[in-house]
Amino acid sequence: MNLWIFDFDGTLSDIVSDREAAVLHPACRAVLEALPGRPGNIVAVLSSREIDDLASRVPLPDVILGGASGLSWRFPGGIRLLPGDPVEKRRERHRKALAPILNRLSAYPGVEVEDKGWSVAVHYREVLPDATPMLEPLLAELAEVPGTRAYRGTYAVEVQLFRDVSKSFGVRRLCRLLKFDPPRDRVVYAGDDENDAVAMRWVLKKGGIAFCVGGRVRIRGARPVDDPAALARAVRDLSEGT
Template identity: 30%
Template sequence: MSLLNPTTESGRTALDRIRDAPERALLAFDFDGTLAPIVPDPRDSRAHPGAVPALSALARRVRAVAVVTGRPAAVAVEYGGLDAVPGITVLGQYGRERWEDGRLTVPDPPPGVSTVREALPGLLKQLGAPDGTWIEDKHHALAVHTRRTADPEAALELLRAPLADLAEQAGLAVEPGRMVIELRPPGVDKGAALTDLVSGTGAEAVLYAGDDLGDLAAYDAVERLREQGVAGVKLCSGSTEVTELARRADLVVAGPSGVVAFLEELVAALGG
């Protein structure tokens, strides 16, 4: 059964346009959970073995290929081997950072990040955060992970309100995710990043693939772009941990392996 079969009319229209005129299409992807399997320690994350070959083949046929991730851009490039994909653009920290042609553009982080960096260890100790809770310092943001605790959901619930209060005091935004709460600069999200990519490339069709709550902003952007005449496909890398994206997607596949299978089938459809 073909994976190139969105369940919505808008999705089918957009995918048809991508197949008919790939040189006018932008393909954009989240990293963790979409191109790379979720692992207990994010530092061990690596792209699915088939991701880079498929992206490389598509990059030679479409207008642009991009990754939009909450990770620092350079980390996503390293962990994914994305520098092997011709002409790829990697937007990190939800669009604050840009990696392109080996060049990395990184603005200074806002002062609230330093405030949170200093406060988080003491706050977690005060709250009695369970063993396995750990802080990932992304330079522009701080993420508190609970996946390695005995009860990740209970740990998230314990931390949710206090971390939201800390973020508000520091002038930062809260980004929930799969067993993680991230405190990051406000005013940037994957939707704005995707919209800028479409504008900058002049794409007339866009596909965005994601798996987590942070990708909902990109889904919103796809829907707004449709109203402006840009055909769009919302692809979901499905999981049991996050189901909201699946409800809004035009097409759901089985995790990163399903995303890669979809890309390989698209390569074949484009004559790869």
């Protein structure tokens, strides 16, 4: 059996500055439509987006969707797994803990704070170079809020509201739900950022294959591809055994 797991933003969609504008790349859509029809293939898209947001961007009924890095799931046939009340209560507590530092950051000239539901992104591309050193202590403080985890990207920090929920958590949870047993079963994972990196390392350790899109992170053993179109070609070749 092969389990194919794809991140969405930057992996199946080209990077866009407006998160609302991200769309499934046509070449990737063709691959996602073809793969589940071949015997022995299960296909999933795992995103940090909310599950309904992801579902609107990946309208493919044969593909498993994982939202909030694997806290919510939608399976073919419409079966859903939702996080539940205790998880929602924990999310509110962590939001409250982050609020003071986020308020200070959003008052900083050039900083934009983006609420993504299960994570908060702090963008600082527009901060003037002279003002960047003064921003560092605030970013360091942001990385230390208990229970949460910060991932540093290019001109942005993404704070996951749950420290222990990452794409690696999502991949492991999906394997359990499907009774998938790597390395007996093969997992292929494609992603593009720090959150995906933990999942890629886990997949590689389990004898699977990882595709790293766009060169934004480097993972030893992962196969680099330039963009979503190149990923679609590489996945098609791999699935056809060429």
